[in-house]
Amino acid sequence: MSATPTEQVTAPSRDKRSSAKDVARLAGVSTATVSRVINNPEQVDAETQRLVREAVTKLRYVPHGAARALRSHRSRMVGAVVPSFEYALYARTTSAMQAVLDAEGYSMVLAEHHYDLAAELRITKQLVGHGVDAFVFVGLHHDPALFALLENYGRPYVLTWGVDPMRQHPSIGFDNRAATFAMTQHLIGLGHRRFGLLSAPTEGNDRATERGAGMRAALAQAGLALADECVQYGPISLAASAAMMRKLLALEHRPTAVVGTNDVFAVGGMIACREAGVRIPEDISITGVDNTDLGATQTPALTSIRTPIVEVGRAAAEQVIARLEGKEHAAFQTLPFELVLRGSTAEPQKN
Amino acid sequence: MSATPTEQVTAPSRDKRSSAKDVARLAGVSTATVSRVINNPEQVDAETQRLVREAVTKLRYVPHGAARALRSHRSRMVGAVVPSFEYALYARTTSAMQAVLDAEGYSMVLAEHHYDLAAELRITKQLVGHGVDAFVFVGLHHDPALFALLENYGRPYVLTWGVDPMRQHPSIGFDNRAATFAMTQHLIGLGHRRFGLLSAPTEGNDRATERGAGMRAALAQAGLALADECVQYGPISLAASAAMMRKLLALEHRPTAVVGTNDVFAVGGMIACREAGVRIPEDISITGVDNTDLGATQTPALTSIRTPIVEVGRAAAEQVIARLEGKEHAAFQTLPFELVLRGSTAEPQKN
DNA sequence: CTGTTAGCGCTTTCAT
DNA sequence: ATGAAAGCGCTAACAG
Numbered sequence: 001m002s003a004t005p006t007e008q009v010t011a012p013s014r015d016k017r018s019s020a021k022d023v024a025r026l027a028g029v030s031t032a033t034v035s036r037v038i039n040n041p042e043q044v045d046a047e048t049q050r051l052v053r054e055a056v057t058k059l060r061y062v063p064h065g066a067a068r069a070l071r072s073h074r075s076r077m078v079g080a081v082v083p084s085f086e087y088a089l090y091a092r093t094t095s096a097m098q099a100v101l102d103a104e105g106y107s108m109v110l111a112e113h114h115y116d117l118a119a120e121l122r123i124t125k126q127l128v129g130h131g132v133d134a135f136v137f138v139g140l141h142h143d144p145a146l147f148a149l150l151e152n153y154g155r156p157y158v159l160t161w162g163v164d165p166m167r168q169h170p171s172i173g174f175d176n177r178a179a180t181f182a183m184t185q186h187l188i189g190l191g192h193r194r195f196g197l198l199s200a201p202t203e204g205n206d207r208a209t210e211r212g213a214g215m216r217a218a219l220a221q222a223g224l225a226l227a228d229e230c231v232q233y234g235p236i237s238l239a240a241s242a243a244m245m246r247k248l249l250a251l252e253h254r255p256t257a258v259v260g261t262n263d264v265f266a267v268g269g270m271i272a273c274r275e276a277g278v279r280i281p282e283d284i285s286i287t288g289v290d291n292t293d294l295g296a297t298q299t300p301a302l303t304s305i306r307t308p309i310v311e312v313g314r315a316a317a318e319q320v321i322a323r324l325e326g327k328e329h330a331a332f333q334t335l336p337f338e339l340v341l342r343g344s345t346a347e348p349q350k351n
Numbered sequence: 352m353s354a355t356p357t358e359q360v361t362a363p364s365r366d367k368r369s370s371a372k373d374v375a376r377l378a379g380v381s382t383a384t385v386s387r388v389i390n391n392p393e394q395v396d397a398e399t400q401r402l403v404r405e406a407v408t409k410l411r412y413v414p415h416g417a418a419r420a421l422r423s424h425r426s427r428m429v430g431a432v433v434p435s436f437e438y439a440l441y442a443r444t445t446s447a448m449q450a451v452l453d454a455e456g457y458s459m460v461l462a463e464h465h466y467d468l469a470a471e472l473r474i475t476k477q478l479v480g481h482g483v484d485a486f487v488f489v490g491l492h493h494d495p496a497l498f499a500l501l502e503n504y505g506r507p508y509v510l511t512w513g514v515d516p517m518r519q520h521p522s523i524g525f526d527n528r529a530a531t532f533a534m535t536q537h538l539i540g541l542g543h544r545r546f547g548l549l550s551a552p553t554e555g556n557d558r559a560t561e562r563g564a565g566m567r568a569a570l571a572q573a574g575l576a577l578a579d580e581c582v583q584y585g586p587i588s589l590a591a592s593a594a595m596m597r598k599l600l601a602l603e604h605r606p607t608a609v610v611g612t613n614d615v616f617a618v619g620g621m622i623a624c625r626e627a628g629v630r631i632p633e634d635i636s637i638t639g640v641d642n643t644d645l646g647a648t649q650t651p652a653l654t655s656i657r658t659p660i661v662e663v664g665r666a667a668a669e670q671v672i673a674r675l676e677g678k679e680h681a682a683f684q685t686l687p688f689e690l691v692l693r694g695s696t697a698e699p700q701k702n
Numbered sequence: 703c704t705g706t707t708a709g710c711g712c713t714t715t716c717a718t
Numbered sequence: 719a720t721g722a723a724a725g726c727g728c729t730a731a732c733a734g
Contacts, residue, residue, distance in 0.1 A: 017503065019727060020729095021727080029704075031729090032705060032706080032730090033703085033704060034728095036704085043704090048704080060500065062476055062479055062480040062504070063727085064482070064728065065417075065481035065482050066416075066418075066419075066420035066421040066482045066726085066727080066728090067417075067726070068728055068729075069728095070415070070417040070418050070421055070709095070729095071709080071710050071727080072730085073710080075417065077481060084446075085439065085445055085446050086442055086446065087442075088442065092437070095435075102474075107460075107474075107478065107481060108462065109458075109461070110461040111459065123453075123458075127458065129414055130416035130417075130426065130428060130458060131415070131417045149411070153368050238644050238648060271648055274650065293589050294644065297589060297621075297622055297649065298649070299625065371712065372711080380721085381721045381722075382713090383714080384720060384721080386712065394719075395720085396719060396720085399720080414711085414712075415710085415711050417710085418711035418712040419711080419713075420726095421711080421712075421713095421726045423712080423726085704733100705734080706733075708729105708730090708731085709728100709729095709730095710727105710728090710730105711726105712725100713726090714723100714724085714725095714726105715722105715724085716722090716724100717721085717722080717723100718721080718722100
């Protein structure tokens with residue numbers, strides 16, 4: 001493990017990049033024809049095309065995106081702004097988006113805002129400045145200035161991981177509230193009566209908000225309530241959620257079923273139980289949301305909710321492309337989720 | 352879960368974006384002064400600055416990045432091209448990069464190539480076209496055409512997660528070979544004599560290649576060998592690695608210690624053991640690399656190697672910024688790793 | 703089918 | 719300290 005001393009490297013060699021003009025010269029045509037070969041090949045004679053493409057290859061010509069964007073008012077870049085890269089919570093969605101965008105000749109620009117709506121706005125502003133054509137965001141709740149910015153600059157966008165009940169903003173997702181509602185009903189059906197909730201801060205996070213609300217709704221319907229001391233909020237991390245769970249375990253009247261607003265909270269909770277010698281599911285049932293590998297590979301495996309996050313990514317990419325190209329599209333799509341019952345849940349033990 | 356019919360949304364309103372000219376007019380100055388206020392404020396009178404900034408705010412002016420890039424030959428965008436978003440293997444590195452870049456007024460453009468070097472080249476070409484100023488890649492092994500492209504377009508780049516032994520390409524990382532070498536030595540020290548390896552395909556993946564080599568080197572030094580049937584290659588996924596482990600378990604002369612080239616392989620292996628009723632660590636020891644939460648939260652917790660991936664991200668961002676700004680920098684940095692011994696490893700049981 | 707021409711919005715000399 | 723003017727490399731009319 002040797003430390004390497006500072007080594008100076010020569011400054012980047014100056015742009016030897018070739019331009020459309022170079023290609024045109026080599027192919028014996030005008031720059032307009034070069035442009036046509038690249039953007040509207042059907043308008044160009046086959047032989048001329050061949051000549052131009054040869055020159056392009058020989059000169060390793062890559063069109064200058066900035067010039068192109070400046071002139072044509074479109075950059076073919078789509079921005080995906082997600083809360084976080086951690087725990088790969090959004091990775092499958094963004095992967096799916098990139099696959100679709102890539103296939104259609106668009107580039108995806110990905111950024112994270114760490115669950116900070118002000119940072120989200122700042123980042124988006126930067127991306128708008130860089131000429132990003134359209135945006136995909138996670139969640140329904142955003143700084144109003146974000147929508148103003150997008151409107152102002154005529155940038156299409158889709159919200160994901162939820163569907164706007166007011167139908168104000170195009171959105172593709174699933175019913176977060178219904179998901180935890182169903183899960184809680186399942187737990188009630190197993191016989192649980194005392195519940196705990198491990199949640200992300202609800203501020204600016206509608207997924208967490210809705211998931212908590214779904215749980216409360218199911219409890220209310222069954223005539224049950226969620227005691228204040230049984231609700232723990234904290235950042236999305238295993239360490240934080242383990243600490244939150246420790247507080248629940250320390251309670252005089254401990255919950256028999258704990259719902260995490262996502263798998264990270266649930267697994268953090270499992271860790272705390274293991275440490276404390278609390279058996280899952282005998283002593284306590286735990287559930288997550290998102291059906292991640294993290295949860296599925298625990299012992300016992302985590303009961304969770306398979307949310308359609310890959311489909312959401314694909315559909316979101318398709319929608320922004322359609323809008324960019326003026327085609328018809330479904331602005332609002334609600335995709336189905338599915339409970340995945342595994343070993344972390346069971347009937348509560350009689351005491 | 353209702354399916355929503357296709358709903359048409361109005362086409363994006365036409366660019367109401369305000370230009371430097373608008374700002375200049377409102378502030379009663381020339382566009383040159385507007386540009387100066389934004390890029391070289393020290394050259395402008397304080398009062399004039401105030402006027403201009405007011406106009407900028409009022410008009411919600413965001414400079415047109417494409418025009419700016421076209422004129423100034425720099426976009427302040429840095430590309431991070433990683434193998435995959437899955438399992439958050441690279442998330443902590445890219446997060447660290449984004450934090451540094453963001454603080455310095457750069458934007459990070461993130462893309463994945465799914466362990467396909469041809470895709471990596473294609474994506475990079477697109478990004479170069481979009482005017483990305485500099486690049487960070489993962490790994491040392493890339494298509495030669497990639498380096499030619501970067502050289503040709505004068506784009507600085509850093510390779511990460513490894514350090515180029517030939518010192519040809521600036522690189523910041525750790526010694527992958529030494530990491531598995533140390534881990535294997537540890538296992539040998541515990542008394543293991545028969546080993547298994549769960550690895551990513553080594554084609555175009557120098558991390559996997561080096562990690563396998565480190566293991567073999569340690570074995571060779573101890574006079575041991577790695578039997579061909581004890582080596583399994585497959586894609587990076589829990590399902591694949593579980594399948595690979597099943598083959599090892601089916602062997603007549605089963606290994607007592609299995610090394611995964613990363614935590615995903617190791618955890619996949621653990622899953623297969625659980626299914627088969629093979630006890631960890633009593634019947635078999637398993638180790639990973641990368642020290643992910645996925646591994647740390649298994650039962651038993653996975654022995655792994657803490658690699659300095661956050662530091663790598665930070666240093667990589669700092670290096671590209673330094674180079675872009677013509678400052679001095681350490682082109683090659685080797686950062687330390689650390690074995691993290693947990694419950695998945697133990698002495699082999701006597702038979 | 704192909705060439706000519708005129709900018710896109712900005713930064714950067716060069717004056718003043 | 720500020721303004722005028724010249725493009726950066728490309729594509730979108732408009733001719734031919």
